Amino acid sequence: MPHDSFDPTAPHPRQTDFSFEVGTRLTNPDGSQALGRTGVIKTPHGEIKTPAFIAVGTKATVKAILPEAVAELGAQAVLANAYHLYLQPGSDLLDAAGGLGKFMNWSGPTFTDSGGFQVMSLGSGFKKVIDMNLVDQSGPDDAVAPGKERLANVDDDGVWFKSHLDGTKHRFSPEISMKVQHEIGADIMFAFDELTTLQNSRGYQVESLERTRLWAERCVREHFNLTDDRVGKEYQALFGVIQGAQYEDLRRKACQDLGAMAFDGFGIGGALEKENLGTIVGWCAEELPENKPRHLLGISEPDDIFTAIENGADTFDCVSPTRVARNSAFYTPHGRFNLSGSRYKRDFTPLAEGCECYTCQNYTRAYIQHMFKSKEILSHTLISIHNEHFVVKMVDDARQAIEDGTFHEMKADVMAKYYARKPDPQGLPALVTTA
Numbered sequence: 001m002p003h004d005s006f007d008p009t010a011p012h013p014r015q016t017d018f019s020f021e022v023g024t025r026l027t028n029p030d031g032s033q034a035l036g037r038t039g040v041i042k043t044p045h046g047e048i049k050t051p052a053f054i055a056v057g058t059k060a061t062v063k064a065i066l067p068e069a070v071a072e073l074g075a076q077a078v079l080a081n082a083y084h085l086y087l088q089p090g091s092d093l094l095d096a097a098g099g100l101g102k103f104m105n106w107s108g109p110t111f112t113d114s115g116g117f118q119v120m121s122l123g124s125g126f127k128k129v130i131d132m133n134l135v136d137q138s139g140p141d142d143a144v145a146p147g148k149e150r151l152a153n154v155d156d157d158g159v160w161f162k163s164h165l166d167g168t169k170h171r172f173s174p175e176i177s178m179k180v181q182h183e184i185g186a187d188i189m190f191a192f193d194e195l196t197t198l199q200n201s202r203g204y205q206v207e208s209l210e211r212t213r214l215w216a217e218r219c220v221r222e223h224f225n226l227t228d229d230r231v232g233k234e235y236q237a238l239f240g241v242i243q244g245a246q247y248e249d250l251r252r253k254a255c256q257d258l259g260a261m262a263f264d265g266f267g268i269g270g271a272l273e274k275e276n277l278g279t280i281v282g283w284c285a286e287e288l289p290e291n292k293p294r295h296l297l298g299i300s301e302p303d304d305i306f307t308a309i310e311n312g313a314d315t316f317d318c319v320s321p322t323r324v325a326r327n328s329a330f331y332t333p334h335g336r337f338n339l340s341g342s343r344y345k346r347d348f349t350p351l352a353e354g355c356e357c358y359t360c361q362n363y364t365r366a367y368i369q370h371m372f373k374s375k376e377i378l379s380h381t382l383i384s385i386h387n388e389h390f391v392v393k394m395v396d397d398a399r400q401a402i403e404d405g406t407f408h409e410m411k412a413d414v415m416a417k418y419y420a421r422k423p424d425p426q427g428l429p430a431l432v433t434t435a
């Protein structure tokens with residue numbers, strides 16, 4: 001039986017088309033070796049110097065930014081979403097177009113996530129954000145957001161879910177996710193996993209983790225079959241996804257189980273509380289093979305990024321820079337501010353003094369506020385370019401600081417300024433009100 005003879009730990013000959021090389025290792029302030037490092041990921045569509053911030057392009061577009069501008073602002077790679085592209089326009093269509101990069105006119109490296117997160121988070125009514133605050137270990141086995149109908153049902157073979165677009169019923173399994181991601185054609189794909197929330201019981205986490213382990217083996221097998229079948233296509237790398245919520249023993253076990261399989265790299269997924277992010281990433285970095293890249297799926301803020309880098313994450317993605325831009329929020333070295341405030345009405349300075357992005361080189365806060373207030377969509381484009389550049393540059397600077405041996409000083413300096421919680425010091429003084 002071919003099924004029984006498959007060994008998920010045996011590498012595929014074409015895996016040599018993808019590589020990761022560790023560069024400089026981060027040292028702790030006391031001189032001991034830390035988990036963070038620099039490195040280079042090599043894909044058929046170019047290199048990614050790590051640590052790297054990966055721009056999110058959910059539906060094969062980084063919202064409101066032309067791909068030329070995405071490249072110009074410094075982003076090295078784009079991550080799209082298999083669930084969204086499967087539903088619309090269909091992964092077969094992307095295959096016919098020559099794959100994700102060609103379809104969206106992006107020549108650099110691309111990622112797709114497996115769709116598991118969206119199938120289960122949209123399906124359980126939690127929308128895009130899994131609740132990171134409620135930790136109740138005695139909680140129900142089956143967590144559904146209050147007042148929401150459950151749209152996804154997990155069994156050992158896969159998941160039935162209803163489309164959030166039109167309510168039609170669909171099936172995802174490890175094999176289907178692999179087929180969909182091969183058709184989409186990104187350089188880096190993720191294995192199909194079950195997403196749990198912090199509200200699930202520990203018993204359910206244990207059961208779910210075993211399901212994810214078995215699904216990981218099926219993903220490797222199907223991925224290798226598709227790699228053999230799809231002759232003439234460039235090699236697509238597959239990352240295993242580490243679940244285990246907030247439990248150290250479960251996270252470490254997942255890393256040992258999946259770390260032994262023939263994955264090209266690993267994603268650290270699932271629900272985790274912000275304050276545990278560094279600890280959990282650290283457990284994974286200690287257990288996972290040193291010579292394979294680690295991606296942290298879906299983080300949000302500058303402090304999370306530094307924590308992730310320090311604890312051994314090589315790449316990470318985040319929707320915040322473009323999402324907050326559409327609400328006119330912009331990043332500066334002194335924190336995040338909202339451009340709709342009256343103090344910016346006649347402020348003819350750039351979004352951030354000294355910023356080298358296209359927006360800051362050419363436009364003022366006053367103009368962009370005018371675009372936003374008059375509901376001109378150009379405001380989305382201009383603020384998104386600046387915000388993406390800001391985060392990409394912050395990570396690039398962190399990479400340089402690891403190489404220079406100045407990471408800890410740089411982090412302390414950047415964080416102290418960013419989280420000072422003082423009014424924006426740039427431009428016009430804030431309006432002073434007297435009691």
Ligand SMILES: [Zn+2]
Pocket residue numbers: 351352355356357358359360361385386387389
């Ligand atoms: Zn800028």
